[in-house]
Amino acid sequence: MSKLPEMLTIGQVAERSGVPHTALRFYEDRGLISSVRTTGNQRRYARSVLRRLAFIRTAQRVGLSLEDVRDALATLPDSRTPTKTDWAKLSREWQSELDARIDALTRLRDRLTGCIGCGCLSLRSCFLQNSDDAMAPLGPGAPRLKAATEGGI
Amino acid sequence: MSKLPEMLTIGQVAERSGVPHTALRFYEDRGLISSVRTTGNQRRYARSVLRRLAFIRTAQRVGLSLEDVRDALATLPDSRTPTKTDWAKLSREWQSELDARIDALTRLRDRLTGCIGCGCLSLRSCFLQNSDDAMAPLGPGAPRLKAATEGGI
DNA sequence: CTGCGACCTCGACCTAACTGGAGGTCAAGC
DNA sequence: GCTTGACCTCCAGTTAGGTCGAGGTCGCAG
Numbered sequence: 258m259s260k261l262p263e264m265l266t267i268g269q270v271a272e273r274s275g276v277p278h279t280a281l282r283f284y285e286d287r288g289l290i291s292s293v294r295t296t297g298n299q300r301r302y303a304r305s306v307l308r309r310l311a312f313i314r315t316a317q318r319v320g321l322s323l324e325d326v327r328d329a330l331a332t333l334p335d336s337r338t339p340t341k342t343d344w345a346k347l348s349r350e351w352q353s354e355l356d357a358r359i360d361a362l363t364r365l366r367d368r369l370t371g372c373i374g375c376g377c378l379s380l381r382s383c384f385l386q387n388s389d390d391a392m393a394p395l396g397p398g399a400p401r402l403k404a405a406t407e408g409g410i
Numbered sequence: 411m412s413k414l415p416e417m418l419t420i421g422q423v424a425e426r427s428g429v430p431h432t433a434l435r436f437y438e439d440r441g442l443i444s445s446v447r448t449t450g451n452q453r454r455y456a457r458s459v460l461r462r463l464a465f466i467r468t469a470q471r472v473g474l475s476l477e478d479v480r481d482a483l484a485t486l487p488d489s490r491t492p493t494k495t496d497w498a499k500l501s502r503e504w505q506s507e508l509d510a511r512i513d514a515l516t517r518l519r520d521r522l523t524g525c526i527g528c529g530c531l532s533l534r535s536c537f538l539q540n541s542d543d544a545m546a547p548l549g550p551g552a553p554r555l556k557a558a559t560e561g562g563i
Numbered sequence: 564c565t566g567c568g569a570c571c572t573c574g575a576c577c578t579a580a581c582t583g584g585a586g587g588t589c590a591a592g593c
Numbered sequence: 594g595c596t597t598g599a600c601c602t603c604c605a606g607t608t609a610g611g612t613c614g615a616g617g618t619c620g621c622a623g
Contacts, residue, residue: 299571
């Protein structure tokens with residue numbers, strides 16, 4: 258009856274999400290999003306793609322690769338009813354990765370704060386000059402990317 | 411008297427920091443680290459470079475570009491006594507950027523947690539399926555990278 | 564039916580962040 | 594003095610994550 262208000266053109270998605278249409282095709286190519294085609298071969302997107310896109314951009318912003326994101330999204334709705342186990346496993350993996358990143362970021366921030374706060378403008382005792390303080394050995398989180406293993410900063 | 415135990419060769423720095431020597435030269439090229447040369451034109455690094463490297467890798471891991479990092483490091487020791495104002499200004503900028511990223515990451519994590527916790531395996535009421543919840547409009551932090559503006563995920 | 568604007572594909576190009584190899588030098592041990 | 598391994602420069606190539614343009618189609622308004 259109605260004209261399926263669910264479906265969006267690529268232009269609409271680009272405008273609403275802020276993601277260029279070129280990037281949308283690119284993401285589709287890489288399997289991060291999907292679309293259906295009209296009889297005339299044009300893409301049509303479900304509204305849910307907007308949420309996927311927001312997710313993608315957020316994840317990217319904090320340093321996750323499109324591949325990581327794709328792998329995560331691959332287990333979601335589009336690939337039909339993932340098992341509880343799949344879901345739980347993937348989510349746990351992401352959790353520790355995210356935790357590790359949050360941790361790293363927070364540490365980075367707090368160190369800057371500490372330095373500013375201490376008034377050490379000569380930087381003689383600043384964390385940037387000051388040597389060993391060996392930040393906690395990263396804990397049990399997934400240290401996948403090997404960073405910050407030597408000294409605090 | 412002693413043979414200046416402070417100075418490290420590129421190989422030593424590479425080994426201790428886990429950063430390949432190729433990358434070390436690359437970073438120097440880009441102005442992120444510096445070295446002095448021996449009479450034979452070989453690089454020698456101060457131990458402090460190890461902290462800089464840890465900083466660089468950590469910052470990179472959380473999605474900051476080398477350029478951002480270089481700009482931040484540029485105001486530090488190597489460029490001689492930055493003014494209190496410079497210091498404070500730059501640090502504040504970094505602070506809000508870092509805060510914004512920590513925020514984004516935390517939100518991402520908590521959403522995953524919520525989803526797992528809710529047991530919505532059909533995903534019918536899952537945040538990934540469920541539309542408007544419009545995350546708080548990003549606050550006053552620096553939304554430099556424009557992400558996650560549409561819906562929660 | 565004719566515009567024309569939004570869409571299509573495909574391949575070339577771009578930046579960031581590196582890596583690797585060729586060809587040469589330096590310095591310590593034999 | 595010769596070898597060997599660590600170092601040097603320069604430059605080409607790689608991967609990720611896109612952008613751009615050419616040349617063609619779709620679909621709606623007039």
